[in-house]
Amino acid sequence: MSAAPRDALEFPESDRAFLEPQLPPRDGSTSRPDMPFTTLTFATSLDSSLALSPGTRTALSGPQSKAMTHYLRSRHDGILIGVGTALADDPGLNCRLDGVGGYGGEGLDCQPRPIVIDPTLRWDFSDDSKLFQLCREGRGRGPWIVTTVHEPPAEKVSLLKKYGGQFISLNIPTSESGTHRIDWTQLLATLRSNGLRSVMIEGGGHVINSLLEPTYMGLIDRVIVTIAPTWLGQGGVVVSPARRFDGEGNSMSAARLKNVQWYPFGEDVVLCGQVKI
Ligand SMILES: NC(=O)c1ccc[n+]([C@@H]2O[C@H](COP(=O)([O-])OP(=O)(O)OC[C@H]3O[C@@H](n4cnc5c(N)ncnc54)[C@H](O)[C@@H]3O)[C@@H](O)[C@H]2O)c1
Numbered sequence: 647m648s649a650a651p652r653d654a655l656e657f658p659e660s661d662r663a664f665l666e667p668q669l670p671p672r673d674g675s676t677s678r679p680d681m682p683f684t685t686l687t688f689a690t691s692l693d694s695s696l697a698l699s700p701g702t703r704t705a706l707s708g709p710q711s712k713a714m715t716h717y718l719r720s721r722h723d724g725i726l727i728g729v730g731t732a733l734a735d736d737p738g739l740n741c742r743l744d745g746v747g748g749y750g751g752e753g754l755d756c757q758p759r760p761i762v763i764d765p766t767l768r769w770d771f772s773d774d775s776k777l778f779q780l781c782r783e784g785r786g787r788g789p790w791i792v793t794t795v796h797e798p799p800a801e802k803v804s805l806l807k808k809y810g811g812q813f814i815s816l817n818i819p820t821s822e823s824g825t826h827r828i829d830w831t832q833l834l835a836t837l838r839s840n841g842l843r844s845v846m847i848e849g850g851g852h853v854i855n856s857l858l859e860p861t862y863m864g865l866i867d868r869v870i871v872t873i874a875p876t877w878l879g880q881g882g883v884v885v886s887p888a889r890r891f892d893g894e895g896n897s898m899s900a901a902r903l904k905n906v907q908w909y910p911f912g913e914d915v916v917l918c919g920q921v922k923i
């Protein structure tokens with residue numbers, strides 16, 4: 647048992663009950679055996695911004711909803727972000743909740759597996775990256791990096807291996823504009839076949855907007871959004887999925903939630919729901 651650092655987060659038992667119906671079942675069961683339970687979760691401003699600009703990290707959650715996010719991390723096997731977020735944030739992608747592995751708990755108990763979508767290997771991680779510092783301290787797991795590159799540089803492969811991480815190479819077709827578009831069905835099935843029974847997807851904007859496309863939104867089991875009482879203003883990283891059209895070419899809303907619950911948390915409100923298909 648390791649000592650919990652003084653800055654370990656507390657999420658009181660009394661706040662946990664309301665979240666239970668929104669979380670992956672504790673027995674690891676899923677509605678589709680070949681897919682992980684998938685939670686889309688992020689913090690947003692009143693003008694649907696995740697951050698002031700793509701390259702910056704912007705604190706939106708207050709202390710209570712931040713602790714809630716770390717509780718969510720403790721209840722998922724994996725936590726997924728895009729490379730834009732890795733570059734902007736130098737993230738830890740671990741769970742800093744009092745009582746989990748590295749924060750008072752045994753080994754790496756309840757520490758999620760970090761997953762970074764990096765089609766062309768833009769993230770130049772090193773031993774000094776925060777995520778690897780946490781691995782060295784026994785406070786987090788080595789990341790899985792999902793890429794289209796079939797032979798990643800040997801030094802990156804061995805750095806990942808040292809911390810129990812790996813590259814996962816997927817065949818992602820390149821579009822005419824030279825960008826890669828992940829097939830979320832293929833990716834999530836691959837994560838399931840690698841042993842992950844639940845995954846929380848945290849962002850950033852490209853990741854969320856692409857997952858909310860009609861082809862993929864049915865893969866999302868739950869949406870949990872922290873809304874902070876602030877407007878970030880124009881030029882931010884915005885959650886705004888592509889518009890849908892009905893059979894006659896009329897505009898429809900891009901996506902809507904059903905079975906919605908709202909929970910006030912300090913100055914924030916947390917919205918939970920399921921995507922209406
Ligand atoms: N408020 C929050 O909860 C929150 C959460 C996560 C990130 N952020 C912020 O969001 C910003 C980053 O967002 P972003 O949109 O620039 O980057 P992102 O994290 O969505 O990463 C974008 C990159 O990931 C890859 N990618 C994403 N979706 C893909 C897909 N469907 N197919 C193939 N590749 C894909 C591509 O390489 C793309 O360039 C940062 O400022 C970060 O701090 C905020």
Ligand SMILES: Nc1nc(=O)c(N)c(NC[C@H](O)[C@H](O)[C@H](O)COP(=O)(O)O)[nH]1
Pocket residue numbers: 688689703704705706707711712715727731732735736737738739740848849872
């Ligand atoms: N819940 C939440 N509230 C926020 O105010 C905020 N800025 C994020 N942002 C999420 C974030 O951008 C990525 O998921 C990280 O990159 C994770 O990094 P950490 O593990 O926290 O170091 N998330």
